[in-house]
Amino acid sequence: MSRRRHSDDSDAGQPHKRRRTSEPSEIEERLESLICRVGEKSNSSLESNLEGLAGVLEADLPNYKSKILRILCTVARLLPEKLTVYTTLVGLLNARNYNFGGEFVEAMIRQLKECLKVNMYNEAVHLVRFLSDLVNCHVIAAPSMVAMFENFVSVTQEEDVPQVRCDWYMFAFLSSLPWVGKELYEKKDAEMDRLLSQTESYLKRRQKIHVPMLQVWTADKPHPQEEYLDCLWSQIQKLKKDRWQERHILRPYLAFDSILCEALQHNLPPFTPPPHTEDSVYPMPRVIFRMFDYTDDPEGPVMPGSHSVERFVIEENLHCIIKSHWKERKTCAAQLLSYPGNNKIPLNYHIVEVIFAELFQLPSPPHIEVMYTTLLIELCKLQPGSLPQVLAQATEMLYMRLDTMNTTCVDRFINWFSHHLSNFQFRWSWEDWSDCLTQDLEKPKPKFVREVLEKCMRLSYHQRIIDIVPASFSVLSPANPVCIYKYGDESNRSLPGYTVALCLTIAIKNKASNDEIFSILKDVPNPNQDDDDDEGFTFNPLKIEVFVQTLLHLAAKSFSHSFSALAKFHEVFKTLAESDEGKLHVLRVVYEVWKNHPQMIAVLVDKMIRTQIVDCAAVANWIFSSELAHDFTRFYIWEILHSTIRKMNKHVLKIHKELEETKARLARQHKRRDSDDDDDDDDRSSDREDGPLEEQIERLQEKVESAQSEQKNLFLVIFQRFIMLLTEHLVRCETGGIDVFTPWYRSCIERLQQIFLQHHQIIQQYMVTLENLLFTAELDHHILAVFQQFCALQA
């Protein structure tokens, strides 16, 4: 008898190394792939694909029900652009398996509740819409859907809740009606009429102070920039007038009507909207961006009107496609261009409008700005015969309306257009824009062209820009970005500090040390003092001037050269810029040397903050100083300020993260010790272990508090300076009897708005201080209005 080991016996008939976990996950992948890909381009019709898939899934239900449920719930939430494809699929499954239908509905409700709990409101809307379309697929009974909507609309009766909360429930209700309005109205017209009239009264009484802050254009012509709920309401009213006839949405379930109408429906369980909590953060209100109408493409298919429900559905779907595929630019472009209904709607116009809507969205675009530039380039590649023309037309229209365009949006337009041009050899019909040459240079159009040319230069070089624009545009061309060294010319030798500058130049070229530099600088007299300090290290503007001018001039060749210089002589900088006045003066000198090269100023300021030669508050004060008044409305100044604020914010977050991580380490240490308690009774050793970590936490806590206080101070300084500047202007205008609304004023007040919008999350923390200290009732109403609009955003 052969001696077989026990293990051999038990293994007999079983493949030895099968890893149990990989097989099911392969099946899950296959299921996910099948489900996700249905509706894509295929040789068979959508109907037969759906039928086939329903059959496959039905067969897999006994073994993979929970996975199928999870996948379907996820596509409902994350692929809203294919909503009706998946509701049809669920409808077919429900017709074959009533219990599955019920379980799916339950899972969706659970998912909806979960989304609302964690503030995922945008995805929750997709779920609500999906549920409502399930009414069309005979999965959910219409009356129960109406009941859910009744609960949604009744949120508007809640007291002491933010308006944005009521807004969301209203939006979830209204935005589902294009899909299910007809069916709900047919089954429950009285209830629907009641809901619609409640909607109307809510929309009438809700406040809209926030709207001006979110509009891309302040003008109502040619297209009013409507608040999103107002626009949607107009669209639904029109839909109702059209007897809920909606012809744009693809409804695959219509082909299966005979099967689906046999299916048993489920009732939605009563849905109580979760109550408002302190942690609830609702989506911000929006303004609908419109730039095209049917007159813009006279040759092609008619563009649905601004109050048509088709317009709403198309825009929603295109936005969803971008949201799904933003990381994959080629896929995104392809998906956008294969949006169904291509020959019935001017798709290129819709796409361009939706992309600009996102790019110009206030406060911020949903995705990083550069994505939109590259996406548009991909679209041009795929549709070379048509899309570039639409884009050119759009650019022209945006240019024409610059006079009323929000400053932040103009910034983004400048960045987009210059970057776009750099991909197309800067080819543009500049002469078409010669109208701007006769205008005051501070007006929006010439300002825009100047800033575009400056950005184009940054992406190429000065002579290139001179070559690409007509000679008449030279007044708008950027300066040659050369350094201005005040001690450079022999003719300047009478300037104080000239000889020291020469000395310094030679020393630095001979690789002098910091100490040698200090001793050379000792000879610089201090124009602020009668007698020198023994060390001579108090604020001496001339010393700073001589040193910084000379060093920057020597290192002018490139960014790297300048950065090396800052690093090598860091000690000298730190000493000279020790005081607040010192920091300010360093910045002033940097500007004097490099005022022709804004890009260099920006990178130097960045480096000086990061190496702590200057601090953020110094940069803020410098930007508002009288020396910079001439450049105050230039784009680069605001890029510097916002970059400075962002650095401050990132710094606070970084230390906070360090603190949280250290706290977590301590907690883990405690846990480990608690679980080892039986073995180790030595309390003293555990204290010793904690010691360094606890010390670290204390130190980090202090660091966090000090950083947060610096951050708050930065914002207060900025707001204070804005208020001073604007008040000065308003007083001057009122006493002089001149019009307040100069281009400078418009620019300035919008820059103030921009601060609020760009950093709204952080600024929310300071509301009390701002209200009591700065934006008090005594303030001029023009300035106060900006603050009030901001408060209204999350009210």
Add this chain to the structure above:
Amino acid sequence: CPPGKVLRDGPAAMSAGGTLSILRSDSYADLSQYRDQHFRGTRYDQERLLRKSCTLYVGNLSFYTTEEQIHELFGKSGDIKKVIMGLDKVKKTACGFCFVEYYARGDAENAMRYINGTRLDDRIIRTDWDAGFKEGRQYGRGRSGGQVRDEYRQDYDAGRGGYGKTVQCQ
């Protein structure tokens, strides 16, 4: 307290159902097939570094493209820590490549997604993950001092010294 209570990814997303693999696709930010043959360490080490790197290699630059231009373009995806120009080993002049290091990996990823394959100085530039700059890596590895690709290419490229080096010597 940290600003912003909106929860996006992470645990919240998982509890509310996770995501789909087609939506996870991020081909532009994935590692390419290229591996630096001069890298000191194992393939595994190199890939580990590539996956957490904040540094990009940028190729097909014109010899005339400046650090300033590179800074402007790549600054569109985030704050740049450093730009290191690639140099001809002999002439010590720009030879058509550079390294761009970001402070945050996410910014480098966005450069891979949106700047790679677009134009700088009218040329389509190419970006790829780099395991990290080390002294000496700023020099071309071609026999004549420039990049290897400029040794053997047959075409005429005005922005990269004209014909390839081998062609020039014929």
